[in-house]
Amino acid sequence: MTPLTRIFALLLPLSLGACSQQASPTEADPYAGGASHPWSYTRPGGRLSAQALTPGVNTLYYEPILAATNAWGPIELDHSNGERGAGDGRTLTIGGVTYAKGFGVHAGSEMRFGLKGSGATCTRFTVDVGVDDEVGARGSVVFQVYLDGTKAYDSGLRTGQDATKRVDLNITGKQELRLVVTDGGNGISYDHADWANPKITCQAVSASPLTMTVSPGTLSIYHRHSATVKATFSGTFSGPVNLSLPLVDSPEGVPMVLRTAQVSLPSSGTGTVTRDVVIDAPDAPTGLVDPAPLTSRFRLVATRNGQQVASAPLTITERLLDVHTTLTPTTVTGRPGETRRVTVTVQVSPPLARPEPIALQDTFPNEEFTTAPVGPLYGDGGTMKQDFTVTLQPDAQPGIPSFTADYFIQVSNFAGYRVPYYGGSLKTLTWNVQP
Structure with missing residues (x-):
């Protein structure tokens, strides 16, 4: 039994009753009156250590879910959603094809996973999606994939009569994967959805110890003007790095624009080099009426192949003319x-x-x-x-x-x-x- 199987077995409550997917005409409709049996799960702190995504192809099944919700009993591992209880699903089957690995869910549902690798940068996510054959022609759902909070895939409406769809996404540099199934807008009746054979592909990255400092560390830029800082890199070099400037403060801060999005570093060797980085102060949010200068905390982040290799704090005040x-x-x-x-x-x-x-x-x-x-x-x-x-x-x-x-x-x-x-x-x- 895998760690994820054990955690589900220990932590997921069994629900009594059944959602009969092959109901006969004489059986009561389990969804009558808008019935649902919501279930949720959040990984307990310290109870389970995430397995590191490693170079090569990783089956997402083995990576612990960080958080999940499901509208009709618990999410099932390697089986369809089945009834309301845990472990009562069937073999994952879409369009007559069976799958040994995956997740059986029920609209609306959501699963969150981390994408941080160990000695690897993850570049690709693939999965087959569709309504499970156990509900026949019934059920209508929409599959959605979010990367770092942004929707990267939408299947459109899928029913029990539709063929399997393959999802294939570039996830380079992403930190969080969220798998969502909605009810398609017509309620959740018989909305049994399968994420079949989900895989994460990662590539090995060589160790490249690097540090970065920024001077000055505190900067004032007049509105719609620019300023230059010195970024000093020390350590082992292996080519250019990309730069970003994420806000550390709340979203009310004023974002800055990095005119210098990439800096060249030696392709090999060790030592220290300094590069100019140009930062623009753009338009502030429309409707901002406070004339006082706006001070925000940032981090200048250097990445290579989607993997962070160095960062340094930077405080910027945007001044009015x-x-x-x-x-x-x-x-x-x-x-x-x-x-x-x-x-x-x-x-x-x-x-x-x-x-x-x-x-x-x-x-x-x-x-x-x-x-x-x-x-x-x-x-x-x-x-x-x-x-x-x-x-x-x-x-x-x-x-x-x-x-x-x-x-x-x-x-x-x-x-x-x-x-x-x-x-x-x-x-x-x-x-x-x-x-």
Whole structure:
């Protein structure tokens, strides 16, 4: 008896009653009223050590399930789902072909497996899937395979009349395999599904002791700008490595983009080499309104053939651009009907790639003033200027010594930059009326 067989025998409770798959017309429908007999299993900590996936072809049957659920009694090993009890299934059979190894499940079900190898990197997963012959033409299910939480395969609807389907997936670099069967949307009646002859193929990897450090270990990058760090590799070399930068913090952190996705290392020998790694700070999540800098913890991870060979911590703060606006002058003097000129200046650090249009928007429509841009925008992406004319209406209320208006100064096209928009700054303009 294999370790997995023993753990099922010891831990899976036997359920009384039966789900008669070959019910005669006089027998009651076991699924009447939406009946189900859910079962779940989580590998107890310390109770069972996972067998290491090794170079060559590994039968998934021998790898302990980390967690599992099933809608009609326990999942069966090397047999169909059968009845509600443990060990009551038949030989796995799909389309008249029998299988010695595999899992018999019932929609909805799920099984999770680890894919970490020992001295090996696992590259391929194969399995035959179909509705078990024990339910005849009845039953309709969908088989799904998830790799590291992402759906990698969907069989579409399969019934008891459909032929066997072969699943063949590239799993290089993946850490978790999840096998799911759904009911196809019409309930779970007679949904007996088989994962037959599941196999994991792994390739041997040679030992390659390698360490990596990153300098600086703490980095600030302005929004939509880039920065370079030095990654130093020490140890035994065996060719280039791929780089990734996963978040260590919660998903609310701001992901960064590695412009340097691969670095070249010596093909052999030992020693120490340093390589530049360029990191981009991309757009932040839409709807993020907190203007404070966002600091997140990452790990720079080096892999080869899907196997991690080195990693180092890296803390990155994404900073907002510094934007300052001025309106000059803020006080003008003149008679009703006269026009004065004001200048709006916007300073951005680090500079934009090019100057962007500037708008002067009245916060509340003011019948006493009219404004209009005059002349072209001038300056550069670091200091942009736009002149405006301001006119006090000829029919401005007589006897009032001054009028004021509040304006938002806006740079109208910080395209692709983080919200809230940059350059929204409230300024007050005062017109002192001459008699």
